[in-house]
Amino acid sequence: MSTRNRQWLLASRPRGPVEESNFRLAEADVPAPRDGEVLVRVHYLSLDPYMRGRMDDAKSYAAPQALGEVMIGGTVGEVVESRNPRWSKGDLAVGPGGWQEYHLSDGKGLVKIPPGLPESVYLGAVGMPGITAWYGLLQIGKPRPGETVVVSAASGAVGSVVGQLAKLRGCRAVGIAGGPAKCAHVVSDLGFDACVDYKSHEFRDAFQAAVPGGIDVLFENVGGAVLDASLARMNAFGRIAVCGLIAGYGGQDIAVRNVRSILVNRLLVQGFIVSEHLELWPQAMQELGAAVAEGKLRYRETVAQGIESAPRAFIGLLRGENLGKQLVRMGG
Amino acid sequence: MSTRNRQWLLASRPRGPVEESNFRLAEADVPAPRDGEVLVRVHYLSLDPYMRGRMDDAKSYAAPQALGEVMIGGTVGEVVESRNPRWSKGDLAVGPGGWQEYHLSDGKGLVKIPPGLPESVYLGAVGMPGITAWYGLLQIGKPRPGETVVVSAASGAVGSVVGQLAKLRGCRAVGIAGGPAKCAHVVSDLGFDACVDYKSHEFRDAFQAAVPGGIDVLFENVGGAVLDASLARMNAFGRIAVCGLIAGYGGQDIAVRNVRSILVNRLLVQGFIVSEHLELWPQAMQELGAAVAEGKLRYRETVAQGIESAPRAFIGLLRGENLGKQLVRMGG
Numbered sequence: 001m002s003t004r005n006r007q008w009l010l011a012s013r014p015r016g017p018v019e020e021s022n023f024r025l026a027e028a029d030v031p032a033p034r035d036g037e038v039l040v041r042v043h044y045l046s047l048d049p050y051m052r053g054r055m056d057d058a059k060s061y062a063a064p065q066a067l068g069e070v071m072i073g074g075t076v077g078e079v080v081e082s083r084n085p086r087w088s089k090g091d092l093a094v095g096p097g098g099w100q101e102y103h104l105s106d107g108k109g110l111v112k113i114p115p116g117l118p119e120s121v122y123l124g125a126v127g128m129p130g131i132t133a134w135y136g137l138l139q140i141g142k143p144r145p146g147e148t149v150v151v152s153a154a155s156g157a158v159g160s161v162v163g164q165l166a167k168l169r170g171c172r173a174v175g176i177a178g179g180p181a182k183c184a185h186v187v188s189d190l191g192f193d194a195c196v197d198y199k200s201h202e203f204r205d206a207f208q209a210a211v212p213g214g215i216d217v218l219f220e221n222v223g224g225a226v227l228d229a230s231l232a233r234m235n236a237f238g239r240i241a242v243c244g245l246i247a248g249y250g251g252q253d254i255a256v257r258n259v260r261s262i263l264v265n266r267l268l269v270q271g272f273i274v275s276e277h278l279e280l281w282p283q284a285m286q287e288l289g290a291a292v293a294e295g296k297l298r299y300r301e302t303v304a305q306g307i308e309s310a311p312r313a314f315i316g317l318l319r320g321e322n323l324g325k326q327l328v329r330m331g332g
Numbered sequence: 333m334s335t336r337n338r339q340w341l342l343a344s345r346p347r348g349p350v351e352e353s354n355f356r357l358a359e360a361d362v363p364a365p366r367d368g369e370v371l372v373r374v375h376y377l378s379l380d381p382y383m384r385g386r387m388d389d390a391k392s393y394a395a396p397q398a399l400g401e402v403m404i405g406g407t408v409g410e411v412v413e414s415r416n417p418r419w420s421k422g423d424l425a426v427g428p429g430g431w432q433e434y435h436l437s438d439g440k441g442l443v444k445i446p447p448g449l450p451e452s453v454y455l456g457a458v459g460m461p462g463i464t465a466w467y468g469l470l471q472i473g474k475p476r477p478g479e480t481v482v483v484s485a486a487s488g489a490v491g492s493v494v495g496q497l498a499k500l501r502g503c504r505a506v507g508i509a510g511g512p513a514k515c516a517h518v519v520s521d522l523g524f525d526a527c528v529d530y531k532s533h534e535f536r537d538a539f540q541a542a543v544p545g546g547i548d549v550l551f552e553n554v555g556g557a558v559l560d561a562s563l564a565r566m567n568a569f570g571r572i573a574v575c576g577l578i579a580g581y582g583g584q585d586i587a588v589r590n591v592r593s594i595l596v597n598r599l600l601v602q603g604f605i606v607s608e609h610l611e612l613w614p615q616a617m618q619e620l621g622a623a624v625a626e627g628k629l630r631y632r633e634t635v636a637q638g639i640e641s642a643p644r645a646f647i648g649l650l651r652g653e654n655l656g657k658q659l660v661r662m663g664g
Binding site: 060061223227236242243244245255256257259260262263264265266267268269270271272273276 | 392393555559568574575576577587588589591592594595596597598599600601602603604605608
C-alpha cells in the first residue's frame with residue numbers, strides 16, 4: 001500500500017468552460033483512521049454533470065465546492081483498514097470519497113456493496129445516476145403503458161436508464177443524443193424505439209417523426225434549444241422531470257421560448273434532486289439491481305485510467321465525449 | 333323588448349395587437365326558444381384575457397374562435413322567455429352567452445344565481461376569475477400560513493382574489509401590477525402586504541424588498557420579464573401556478589431566462605385551465621360567495637357602457653387599463 005494519497009483540489013472557479021487549470025493535483029499522507037473510522041482505497045471515481053454546478057460560487061441547492069479542497073465525488077472502493085465495528089477489511093463500499101486515491105469515513109453515507117454485480121455499477125445504473133432516472137421517471141413522470149417518453153442526453157448514465165425503464169413499463173422510448181454513434185448505441189444496444197441526433201441539420205424533422213403521437217413524459221437533462229423542441233411537442237397533461245440543464249453549465253444562454261406550452265398543455269414541470277429522497281433509495285437500488293442481474297437493464301461505461309486523467313475526463317463529459325457512465329479507474 | 337339582437341363577430345384574426353377592426357358589429361333577429369330552450373337577455377358581458385388566445389388560429393387547449401361567428405364570452409342576464417321546465421321568466425342566469433344582447437340556451441352551462449349578491453359578481457370574484465384564483469392558489473400553490481405568495485396582474489379579476497385568499501390563509505401577499513394607482517389599490521383597498529410596480533425603474537429593488545424571505549407560491553398571470561424576476565426569488569420547493577401569460581398575447585417574445593431556478597429550487601410548475609375542474613366549482617363558489625357576503629373578499633369592477641363599447645374595452649383590458657373585473661353593461 002502506498003503511503004501517499006494523490007488528490008485533485010479545486011484551484012480556481014471556471015469562467016466559461018471548465019479548463020484543466022481549474023484543478024490542482026496535490027499529495028498528502030494516507031490518513032490513519034481514528035476510533036469509529038474506516039480507510040477506503042478508491043477503485044473507481046464517478047464523474048457527473050452536477051459537479052460543474054458546484055464549481056461555481058452561486059446560490060444553489062448545495063454549498064459550492066470550496067477552493068483548495070478535494071473535489072467532491074462518488075467513489076467505490078475497498079476498506080483497507082477499519083476501526084469501525086460495522087466494517088471489515090476487504091469490504092467493498094460506495095460513498096462520497098472525492099477525487100482522491102484514499103478517503104476516511106466515519107461510516108456516514110458509506111454503503112456496503114452486496115456480492116453479485118461489478119462494483120462500478122454502484123456508481124452508475126444501480127447508483128446515483130440510475131436512482132435519479134428511476135425517481136424522475138417514476139415519481140414525477142408517472143408514465144403509463146403506451147405513452148411516449150423522451151429523454152435528453154439519452155446515452156448518458158441517467159438517460160440510458162430512463163429509456164430502458166420506460167420500455168420495461170410498456171412505453172415508447174425516444175432518446176435525444178449528440179451524434180450518430182450515440183444514437184445508434186441508444187437504439188441498437190439499449191433498445192430505445194428511436195433516437196434523434198440534436199446536432200443534425202434534420203433534427204426538427206427527425207424529432208417530429210420520432211414522436212408521431214407527441215410527448216407524454218419528458219425527462220430533461222439538457223435545457224436550451226433541445227428543451228424548446230420538446231416543449232413544442234408535449235401532449236396535454238404531460239409531465240416534465242427537470243433533472244439537469246447541462247446546456248447552461250458553460251455560461252451559455254439557456255432561455256426557453258416555448259413556456260406557453262406549460263399553460264396551453266397544462267403541463268406539470270418539476271425539478272428534483274435525488275439525494276433529497278434517500279428514503280426511496282433502497283427500493284430503487286433493489287429494482288435496478290434486479291433488472292441489471294436479469295439482463296433487462298444494460299449500461300455502458302467510459303473509463304479513464306489513473307487519477308491523473310480525472311480533469312480531462314470531466315471536461316470530456318461536459319462536452320459529451322463519453323458514452324454511458326464516465327468513470328476514473330484509480331491506478332493504486 | 334327589442335326585436336333586434338346586436339352581436340360582435342370576429343371579423344379577422346389579429347396580427348400583433350388586437351384592433352377594433354378585428355371585430356364586426358352585426359344585427360340579427362332575437363331568436364325564439366324552441367322546446368327545452370330559454371331566451372336570456374344579457375345584463376353584463378365579461379371580458380377576459382383568455383379571449384385573446386382564442387382569436388388566434390393556433391393549437392391550444394380550446395378550439396379557436398370561428399371567423400364570422402359571435403365572440404365567445406361569459407354573461408349574466410335574465411330569462412325573458414322559457415320553454416324549459418327548470419327555468420322561469422325573471423330567473424337570473426350566468427352562462428356562456430357571448431358578445432351579444434340576447435342568447436338562447438338549452439340549459440347546458442347555464443347556472444341559476446341565488447339571491448343575495450349583485451349579479452355581476454358571478455362574472456368576477458364568485459365566477460370564473462375567482463374560481464381560477466381559488467383553484468390555482470389552493471390546489472396547486474397549497475400555501476401554508478407564514479409563506480409568501482406573489483401574484484402578477486394583482487389588480488385584475490383573478491389576481492385580486494389570489495392575494496386576498498392568501499391573506500385569509502395567513503400568508504404574506506405581494507402583488508405585481510402596472511402603475512402606482514393599481515399598486516395603491518391593491519394595498520389600500522384589497523389589503524395585500526405590498527405591491528410592486530413593474531413599470532417603475534426601481535422595480536427590481538422594490539421587488540427584492542417586498543419579498544425579504546423569498547417566494548413560496550407564485551401565481552403567474554403575465555410571463556416574460558416579470559416571471560423571470562419572480563423565478564429569481566423562488567424559495568426551495570416553491571410552487572408556481574401558471575394561469576396566464578398575457579405578456580405573449582401580442583406576439584411579443586416571452587422567453588424565460590431563469591429556467592435554472594426550477595432545477596436549483598426543485599420547483600413545481602403547473603399550468604391549469606379552471607374549466608377542466610368543474611367538479612370543484614360548487615365548493616369554490618360557496619367559499620367565495622361567503623367571503624364576499626362577509627366583506628372579507630373585496631372586488632372592483634370597470635364597467636363599459638353598451639355593447640358598442642366591447643371591442644374598445646377588450647383592447648383596454650389587454651393593455652392593462654382596467655382596474656379589477658372588466659365588464660360591459662348592456663344597454664338594452
